[in-house]
Amino acid sequence: MTERKKQFLAFGLPIIFCLTGILLISIFGLNLYQKSAFEHLSKFCELIIENNPETEQQILSAVKEYLTSAPEHSDKTLFLARYGYRSTQFYNGTVTDFFILSSIIFVMISGCFLASLWWMNRRKKLRISELTDYLELINIGKEKIVIQTKEDEFSGLQDEIYKTVTQLIYTREAALKSKNNFADNLANIAHQLKTPVTAASLSLQLIQNEMPDLRTKQIKKQLERLSVLEEALLTLSKIDAGTLPFEYSKVDIYTALTLAADNLSNLLQKEGVSILIPDKGCVEITGDMEWTIEAFLNLLKNCMEHSTQNGTIHCDYSTNPIYSEILIWDEGEGFYPDDIPHLFERFYRGKNASSNGIGIGLALAKSIFELQNGNITARNLPDGGACFEIRIYSH
Secondary structure: OOHHHHHHHHHHHHHHHHHHHHHHHHHHHHHHHHHHHHHHHHHHHHHHHHHOHHHHHHHHHHHHHHHHHHHHHOOOOOOHHHHOOOHHHHOOOOHHHHHHHHHHHHHHHHHHHHHHHHHHHHHHHHHHHHHHHHHHHHHOOOOOOOOOOOOOOOHHHHHHHHHHHHHHHHHHHHHHHHHHHHHHHHHHHHHHHHHHHHHHHHHHHHHHHHOOOHHHHHHHHHHHHHHHHHHHHHHHHHHHHOOOOOOOEEEEHHHHHHHHHHHOHHHHHHHOOEEEOOOOOOOEEEEOHHHHHHHHHHHHHHHHHOOOOOOEEEEEEEEOOOEEEEEEEOOOOOOOHHHHHHOOOOOOOOOOOOOOOOOOHHHHHHHHHHHOOEEEEEEEOOOOOEEEEEEEEOO
């Protein structure tokens, strides 16, 4: 629909309705006047003829002459006015006739005005709804950048929306490209590290066979850290690129926690720390069993590193129609308050971080839970100890 047509429907149509109403009211008023004049003349002639029957022909001739000559004498002083008669004395109608006429005028003008307001309001609502639907489709990625141009009072807003959406799409594409480049570079760095680390490890084994000493043990320890870092970088690059192999299935929380604890059994025994995992029956989440175990293992290891001698790591879990919740906490000193906002950042190492850590474990756990429609937070318990809270939401 063109803009001129819209303006005509909004303004021209009500004016046409008003003019049509005035014309109809004028016709109605003219008919009312003619009917009244005809009735008065008929009564007057009838009264004269009843009193003077012999004047019937003269009266009818006079009426005929009046009808043919009245327009010529319409501008002269009326005959009866000379004797003090007024036009209001000859009308036998009621005020109702004029009330009806006025009511019709009021209703028609009001109707046209309200119809005009309704049409304009409807146009605005439809236009706003159109722009809103466009933004909703953009947000879910089901609409192209192009938006149909329309010239109306919303043209300025439409142009700004178009510019903003276009800029956001370009920014998103640039961010995705940058993220993919970062993931590729991270993977390249990890692969480049793998070769010299492997060569250095082989050379160290030969040296250890010939002359084992304390220095070779320190070198071996650092090479092991480099190997862990290389594996972590590869995993993070796959997460960033969206290529981490996830096999979604039902994962029993008790089973995943138990297997993660089993993988730490040697370290737990060495540190004198135990893990308490209650069996609360079958509580399942949707995710990848291997990566869920990996995430739990990193959290349990973090708790183990900050537990006291002969301390206990506690686990608990529950479920409701919205999400499943897993709690893992220790009996240590808890997190340093300034570290809590940064715990899940990559390569961040807090004040109480283990000397062997590289700041990857918690970030990796967070990414794994997010890929499984979940999140993780950290806090200190009122009675002491650090607590991780994981929520996996139902699909």
